[in-house]
Structure formats: C-alpha cells, structure tokens
Amino acid sequence: MPLFRRNKPSWEPDWQTFPGRVPASADRPEADAMLHADLAAVAAAPVAELPVRLTVRVAFGATRPDGSPAAGAAHQLYVFEDKLAAEVAKRADGQYVGRVISDGECTFVFQLPAEPGELRLPAGPELPTGPAVPVQHAEADPDWSYVRAVFSKDPAAEQRSYNRPLVAALVARGDRVEVPRPIEHSAHFADQAGAGATGKELGALGYRVTASTDPEGGVTLTAVRAAPLTAIDEVSVQVQAVVLAHGGDYDGWGSDLVR
Incomplete structure (x- = not known):
C-alpha cells in the first residue's frame, strides 16, 4: 500500500x-x-x-x-x-x-x-x-x-413498482384485470397554470378531467379514462409524464374491482 x-x-x-x-x-x-x-x-x-x-x-x-x-x-x-x-x-x-x-x-x-x-x-x-x-x-x-x-431516479420506474402490489391486491380479490374499466388518476398543482395546461393535454388524449381548488390556491386534478389493468403501467406513466411536465405531483390512480 x-x-x-x-x-x-x-x-x-x-x-x-x-x-x-x-x-x-x-x-x-x-x-x-x-x-x-x-x-x-x-x-x-x-x-x-x-x-x-x-x-x-x-x-x-x-x-x-x-x-x-x-x-x-x-x-x-x-x-x-x-x-x-x-x-x-x-x-x-x-x-x-x-x-x-x-x-x-x-x-x-x-x-x-x-x-x-x-x-x-x-x-x-x-x-x-x-x-x-x-x-x-x-x-x-x-x-x-x-x-x-x-x-438517477426514474419516476416512471418508481410508478411501475408502485403499480405491482396494487394490481396484485385486486387480483387476489378476483379482479378480471383484462376488462377495461374507468381508472381515476389524481395529481396536485401549486397553481392554476400547471393544472390548466395538464387538463388541456390530458383532455386531448381522451381523459375526462375535473379540478378543485384548495384554500391555499393549489389545485387537485382528476383524470378518468377506461383501460384494462393489464395496461396500467403504460397508462399511469403517460399521465404521470404529462403532470410532471407541467410542474405537478402525480398522486396515483384508483379503480373499482371488476369481477
């Protein structure tokens, strides 16, 4: 040495x-x-x-x-x-x-x-x-x-990792993952500008978008479109990418059980 x-x-x-x-x-x-x-x-x-x-x-x-x-x-x-x-x-x-x-x-x-x-x-x-x-x-x-x-952290890879246990929990309850169903995505923005731009872009992709303003001036946005859970990685990453591009935080998605 x-x-x-x-x-x-x-x-x-x-x-x-x-x-x-x-x-x-x-x-x-x-x-x-x-x-x-x-x-x-x-x-x-x-x-x-x-x-x-x-x-x-x-x-x-x-x-x-x-x-x-x-x-x-x-x-x-x-x-x-x-x-x-x-x-x-x-x-x-x-x-x-x-x-x-x-x-x-x-x-x-x-x-x-x-x-x-x-x-x-x-x-x-x-x-x-x-x-x-x-x-x-x-x-x-x-x-x-x-x-x-x-x-370097990869938001898309993290989202795919979060999806797996959520889908597994639905499958364990008998969900037919191949059946399309409304999937609701949620995101939060510090201001109206980012939320508005995101809503416009997701609307053009076929999502039904609604927004609500909190007392501090932030905006919670929801976007709904039907898809099978077999496509949840592609769908959630698509929404996440739009949200992040406009300065928002993607909070995740939810779906009813489909038997």
Whole structure:
C-alpha cells in the first residue's frame, strides 16, 4: 500500500433504495431493477479523481419472480457487499456508489482513481444453489456515465413498482384485470397554470378531467379514462409524464374491482 495516498473526494452519504431501469447493452435488453445507491455520490458525479469504474457481478442462481434473490440469499448478499466494499476501499482506494439488482444478478458499482488490477475479492455469497462466483470488470469512465444513467431516479420506474402490489391486491380479490374499466388518476398543482395546461393535454388524449381548488390556491386534478389493468403501467406513466411536465405531483390512480 502506498505511503502517501491522494485525497479522495468526500461528501455526506445519502443511501437510498428505489426502483429503476438498467439500460440495454450488447448482451441484454433494458430491464427493471431495484437500486441501492449513495445519491450524494451520484449528485457529485463526475468526480475527476475517480475516473475508473469497477463492477463486481454476482448471479443468484435462484430468484423470486421479480428477479430479486430467493429467500435466504439476501442476507448472504449483503454480508458479501460489506466485505467487498471494505476490500475495494483498502486495496484500490475506491468509492462504493451502489448496487443494481436485476434479472437474477447483483452488480456492485465502484469508482476508482486508477485500474485496480486483480483484487482479493472475498468469497462469493453462499446461496441456496451453491457458492456464487464474483466476476470483476474495470474500465475507464471519467464521466461516470454508467452511474449517472443507472442511479438517477426514474419516476416512471418508481410508478411501475408502485403499480405491482396494487394490481396484485385486486387480483387476489378476483379482479378480471383484462376488462377495461374507468381508472381515476389524481395529481396536485401549486397553481392554476400547471393544472390548466395538464387538463388541456390530458383532455386531448381522451381523459375526462375535473379540478378543485384548495384554500391555499393549489389545485387537485382528476383524470378518468377506461383501460384494462393489464395496461396500467403504460397508462399511469403517460399521465404521470404529462403532470410532471407541467410542474405537478402525480398522486396515483384508483379503480373499482371488476369481477
């Protein structure tokens, strides 16, 4: 280990877990992901002193339907994560930025001051299918392009994640999700201008829009249009995008049970 170490940039960590999307690559399509990242590091990106990206990928072998690790594997994965982050910090002076869980794999992401060579990776987590084998890869990424693309919050991905338990609850009560029914979306605006522009745009898309003003001058807007719950991701993201474009907050959607 060098006697003199360069000063590594520092910030107050802001670790958060949230849904997102992994961009398409040469060997896999774009996919939903569950992310855990230091958003303070993401906000500071790119950091000139840390121009090399290191990823360490572990395949679960056994997963839940959403691609997350099967029961019993998550704890082992987090133990491995702690050991890996400590090793990279000690041997390569690296900054741990976050992890990506998607499609049966977990990818741990670091930014380093230089190529790390072969690290002494800790033993892979002991999973129900046997010991996992970590795969290390490093490449120049002075712009932190991967970090900024993957770990920046994605409102559409978050909305899709919120939709799943809502639809599952209706299905558990016998809902016929393929049957179109009125779906009511709600949004709030600080002023009339944003609400008016949103109402006009959603009206042109076939929504029946109503609005009410609260005592503080804000506006609650509702938009109703029939659709099957099998299309709720596309529908809710469409409304959300219009609301956000005009400065509003999308509060979500509701639907009656259809048997």
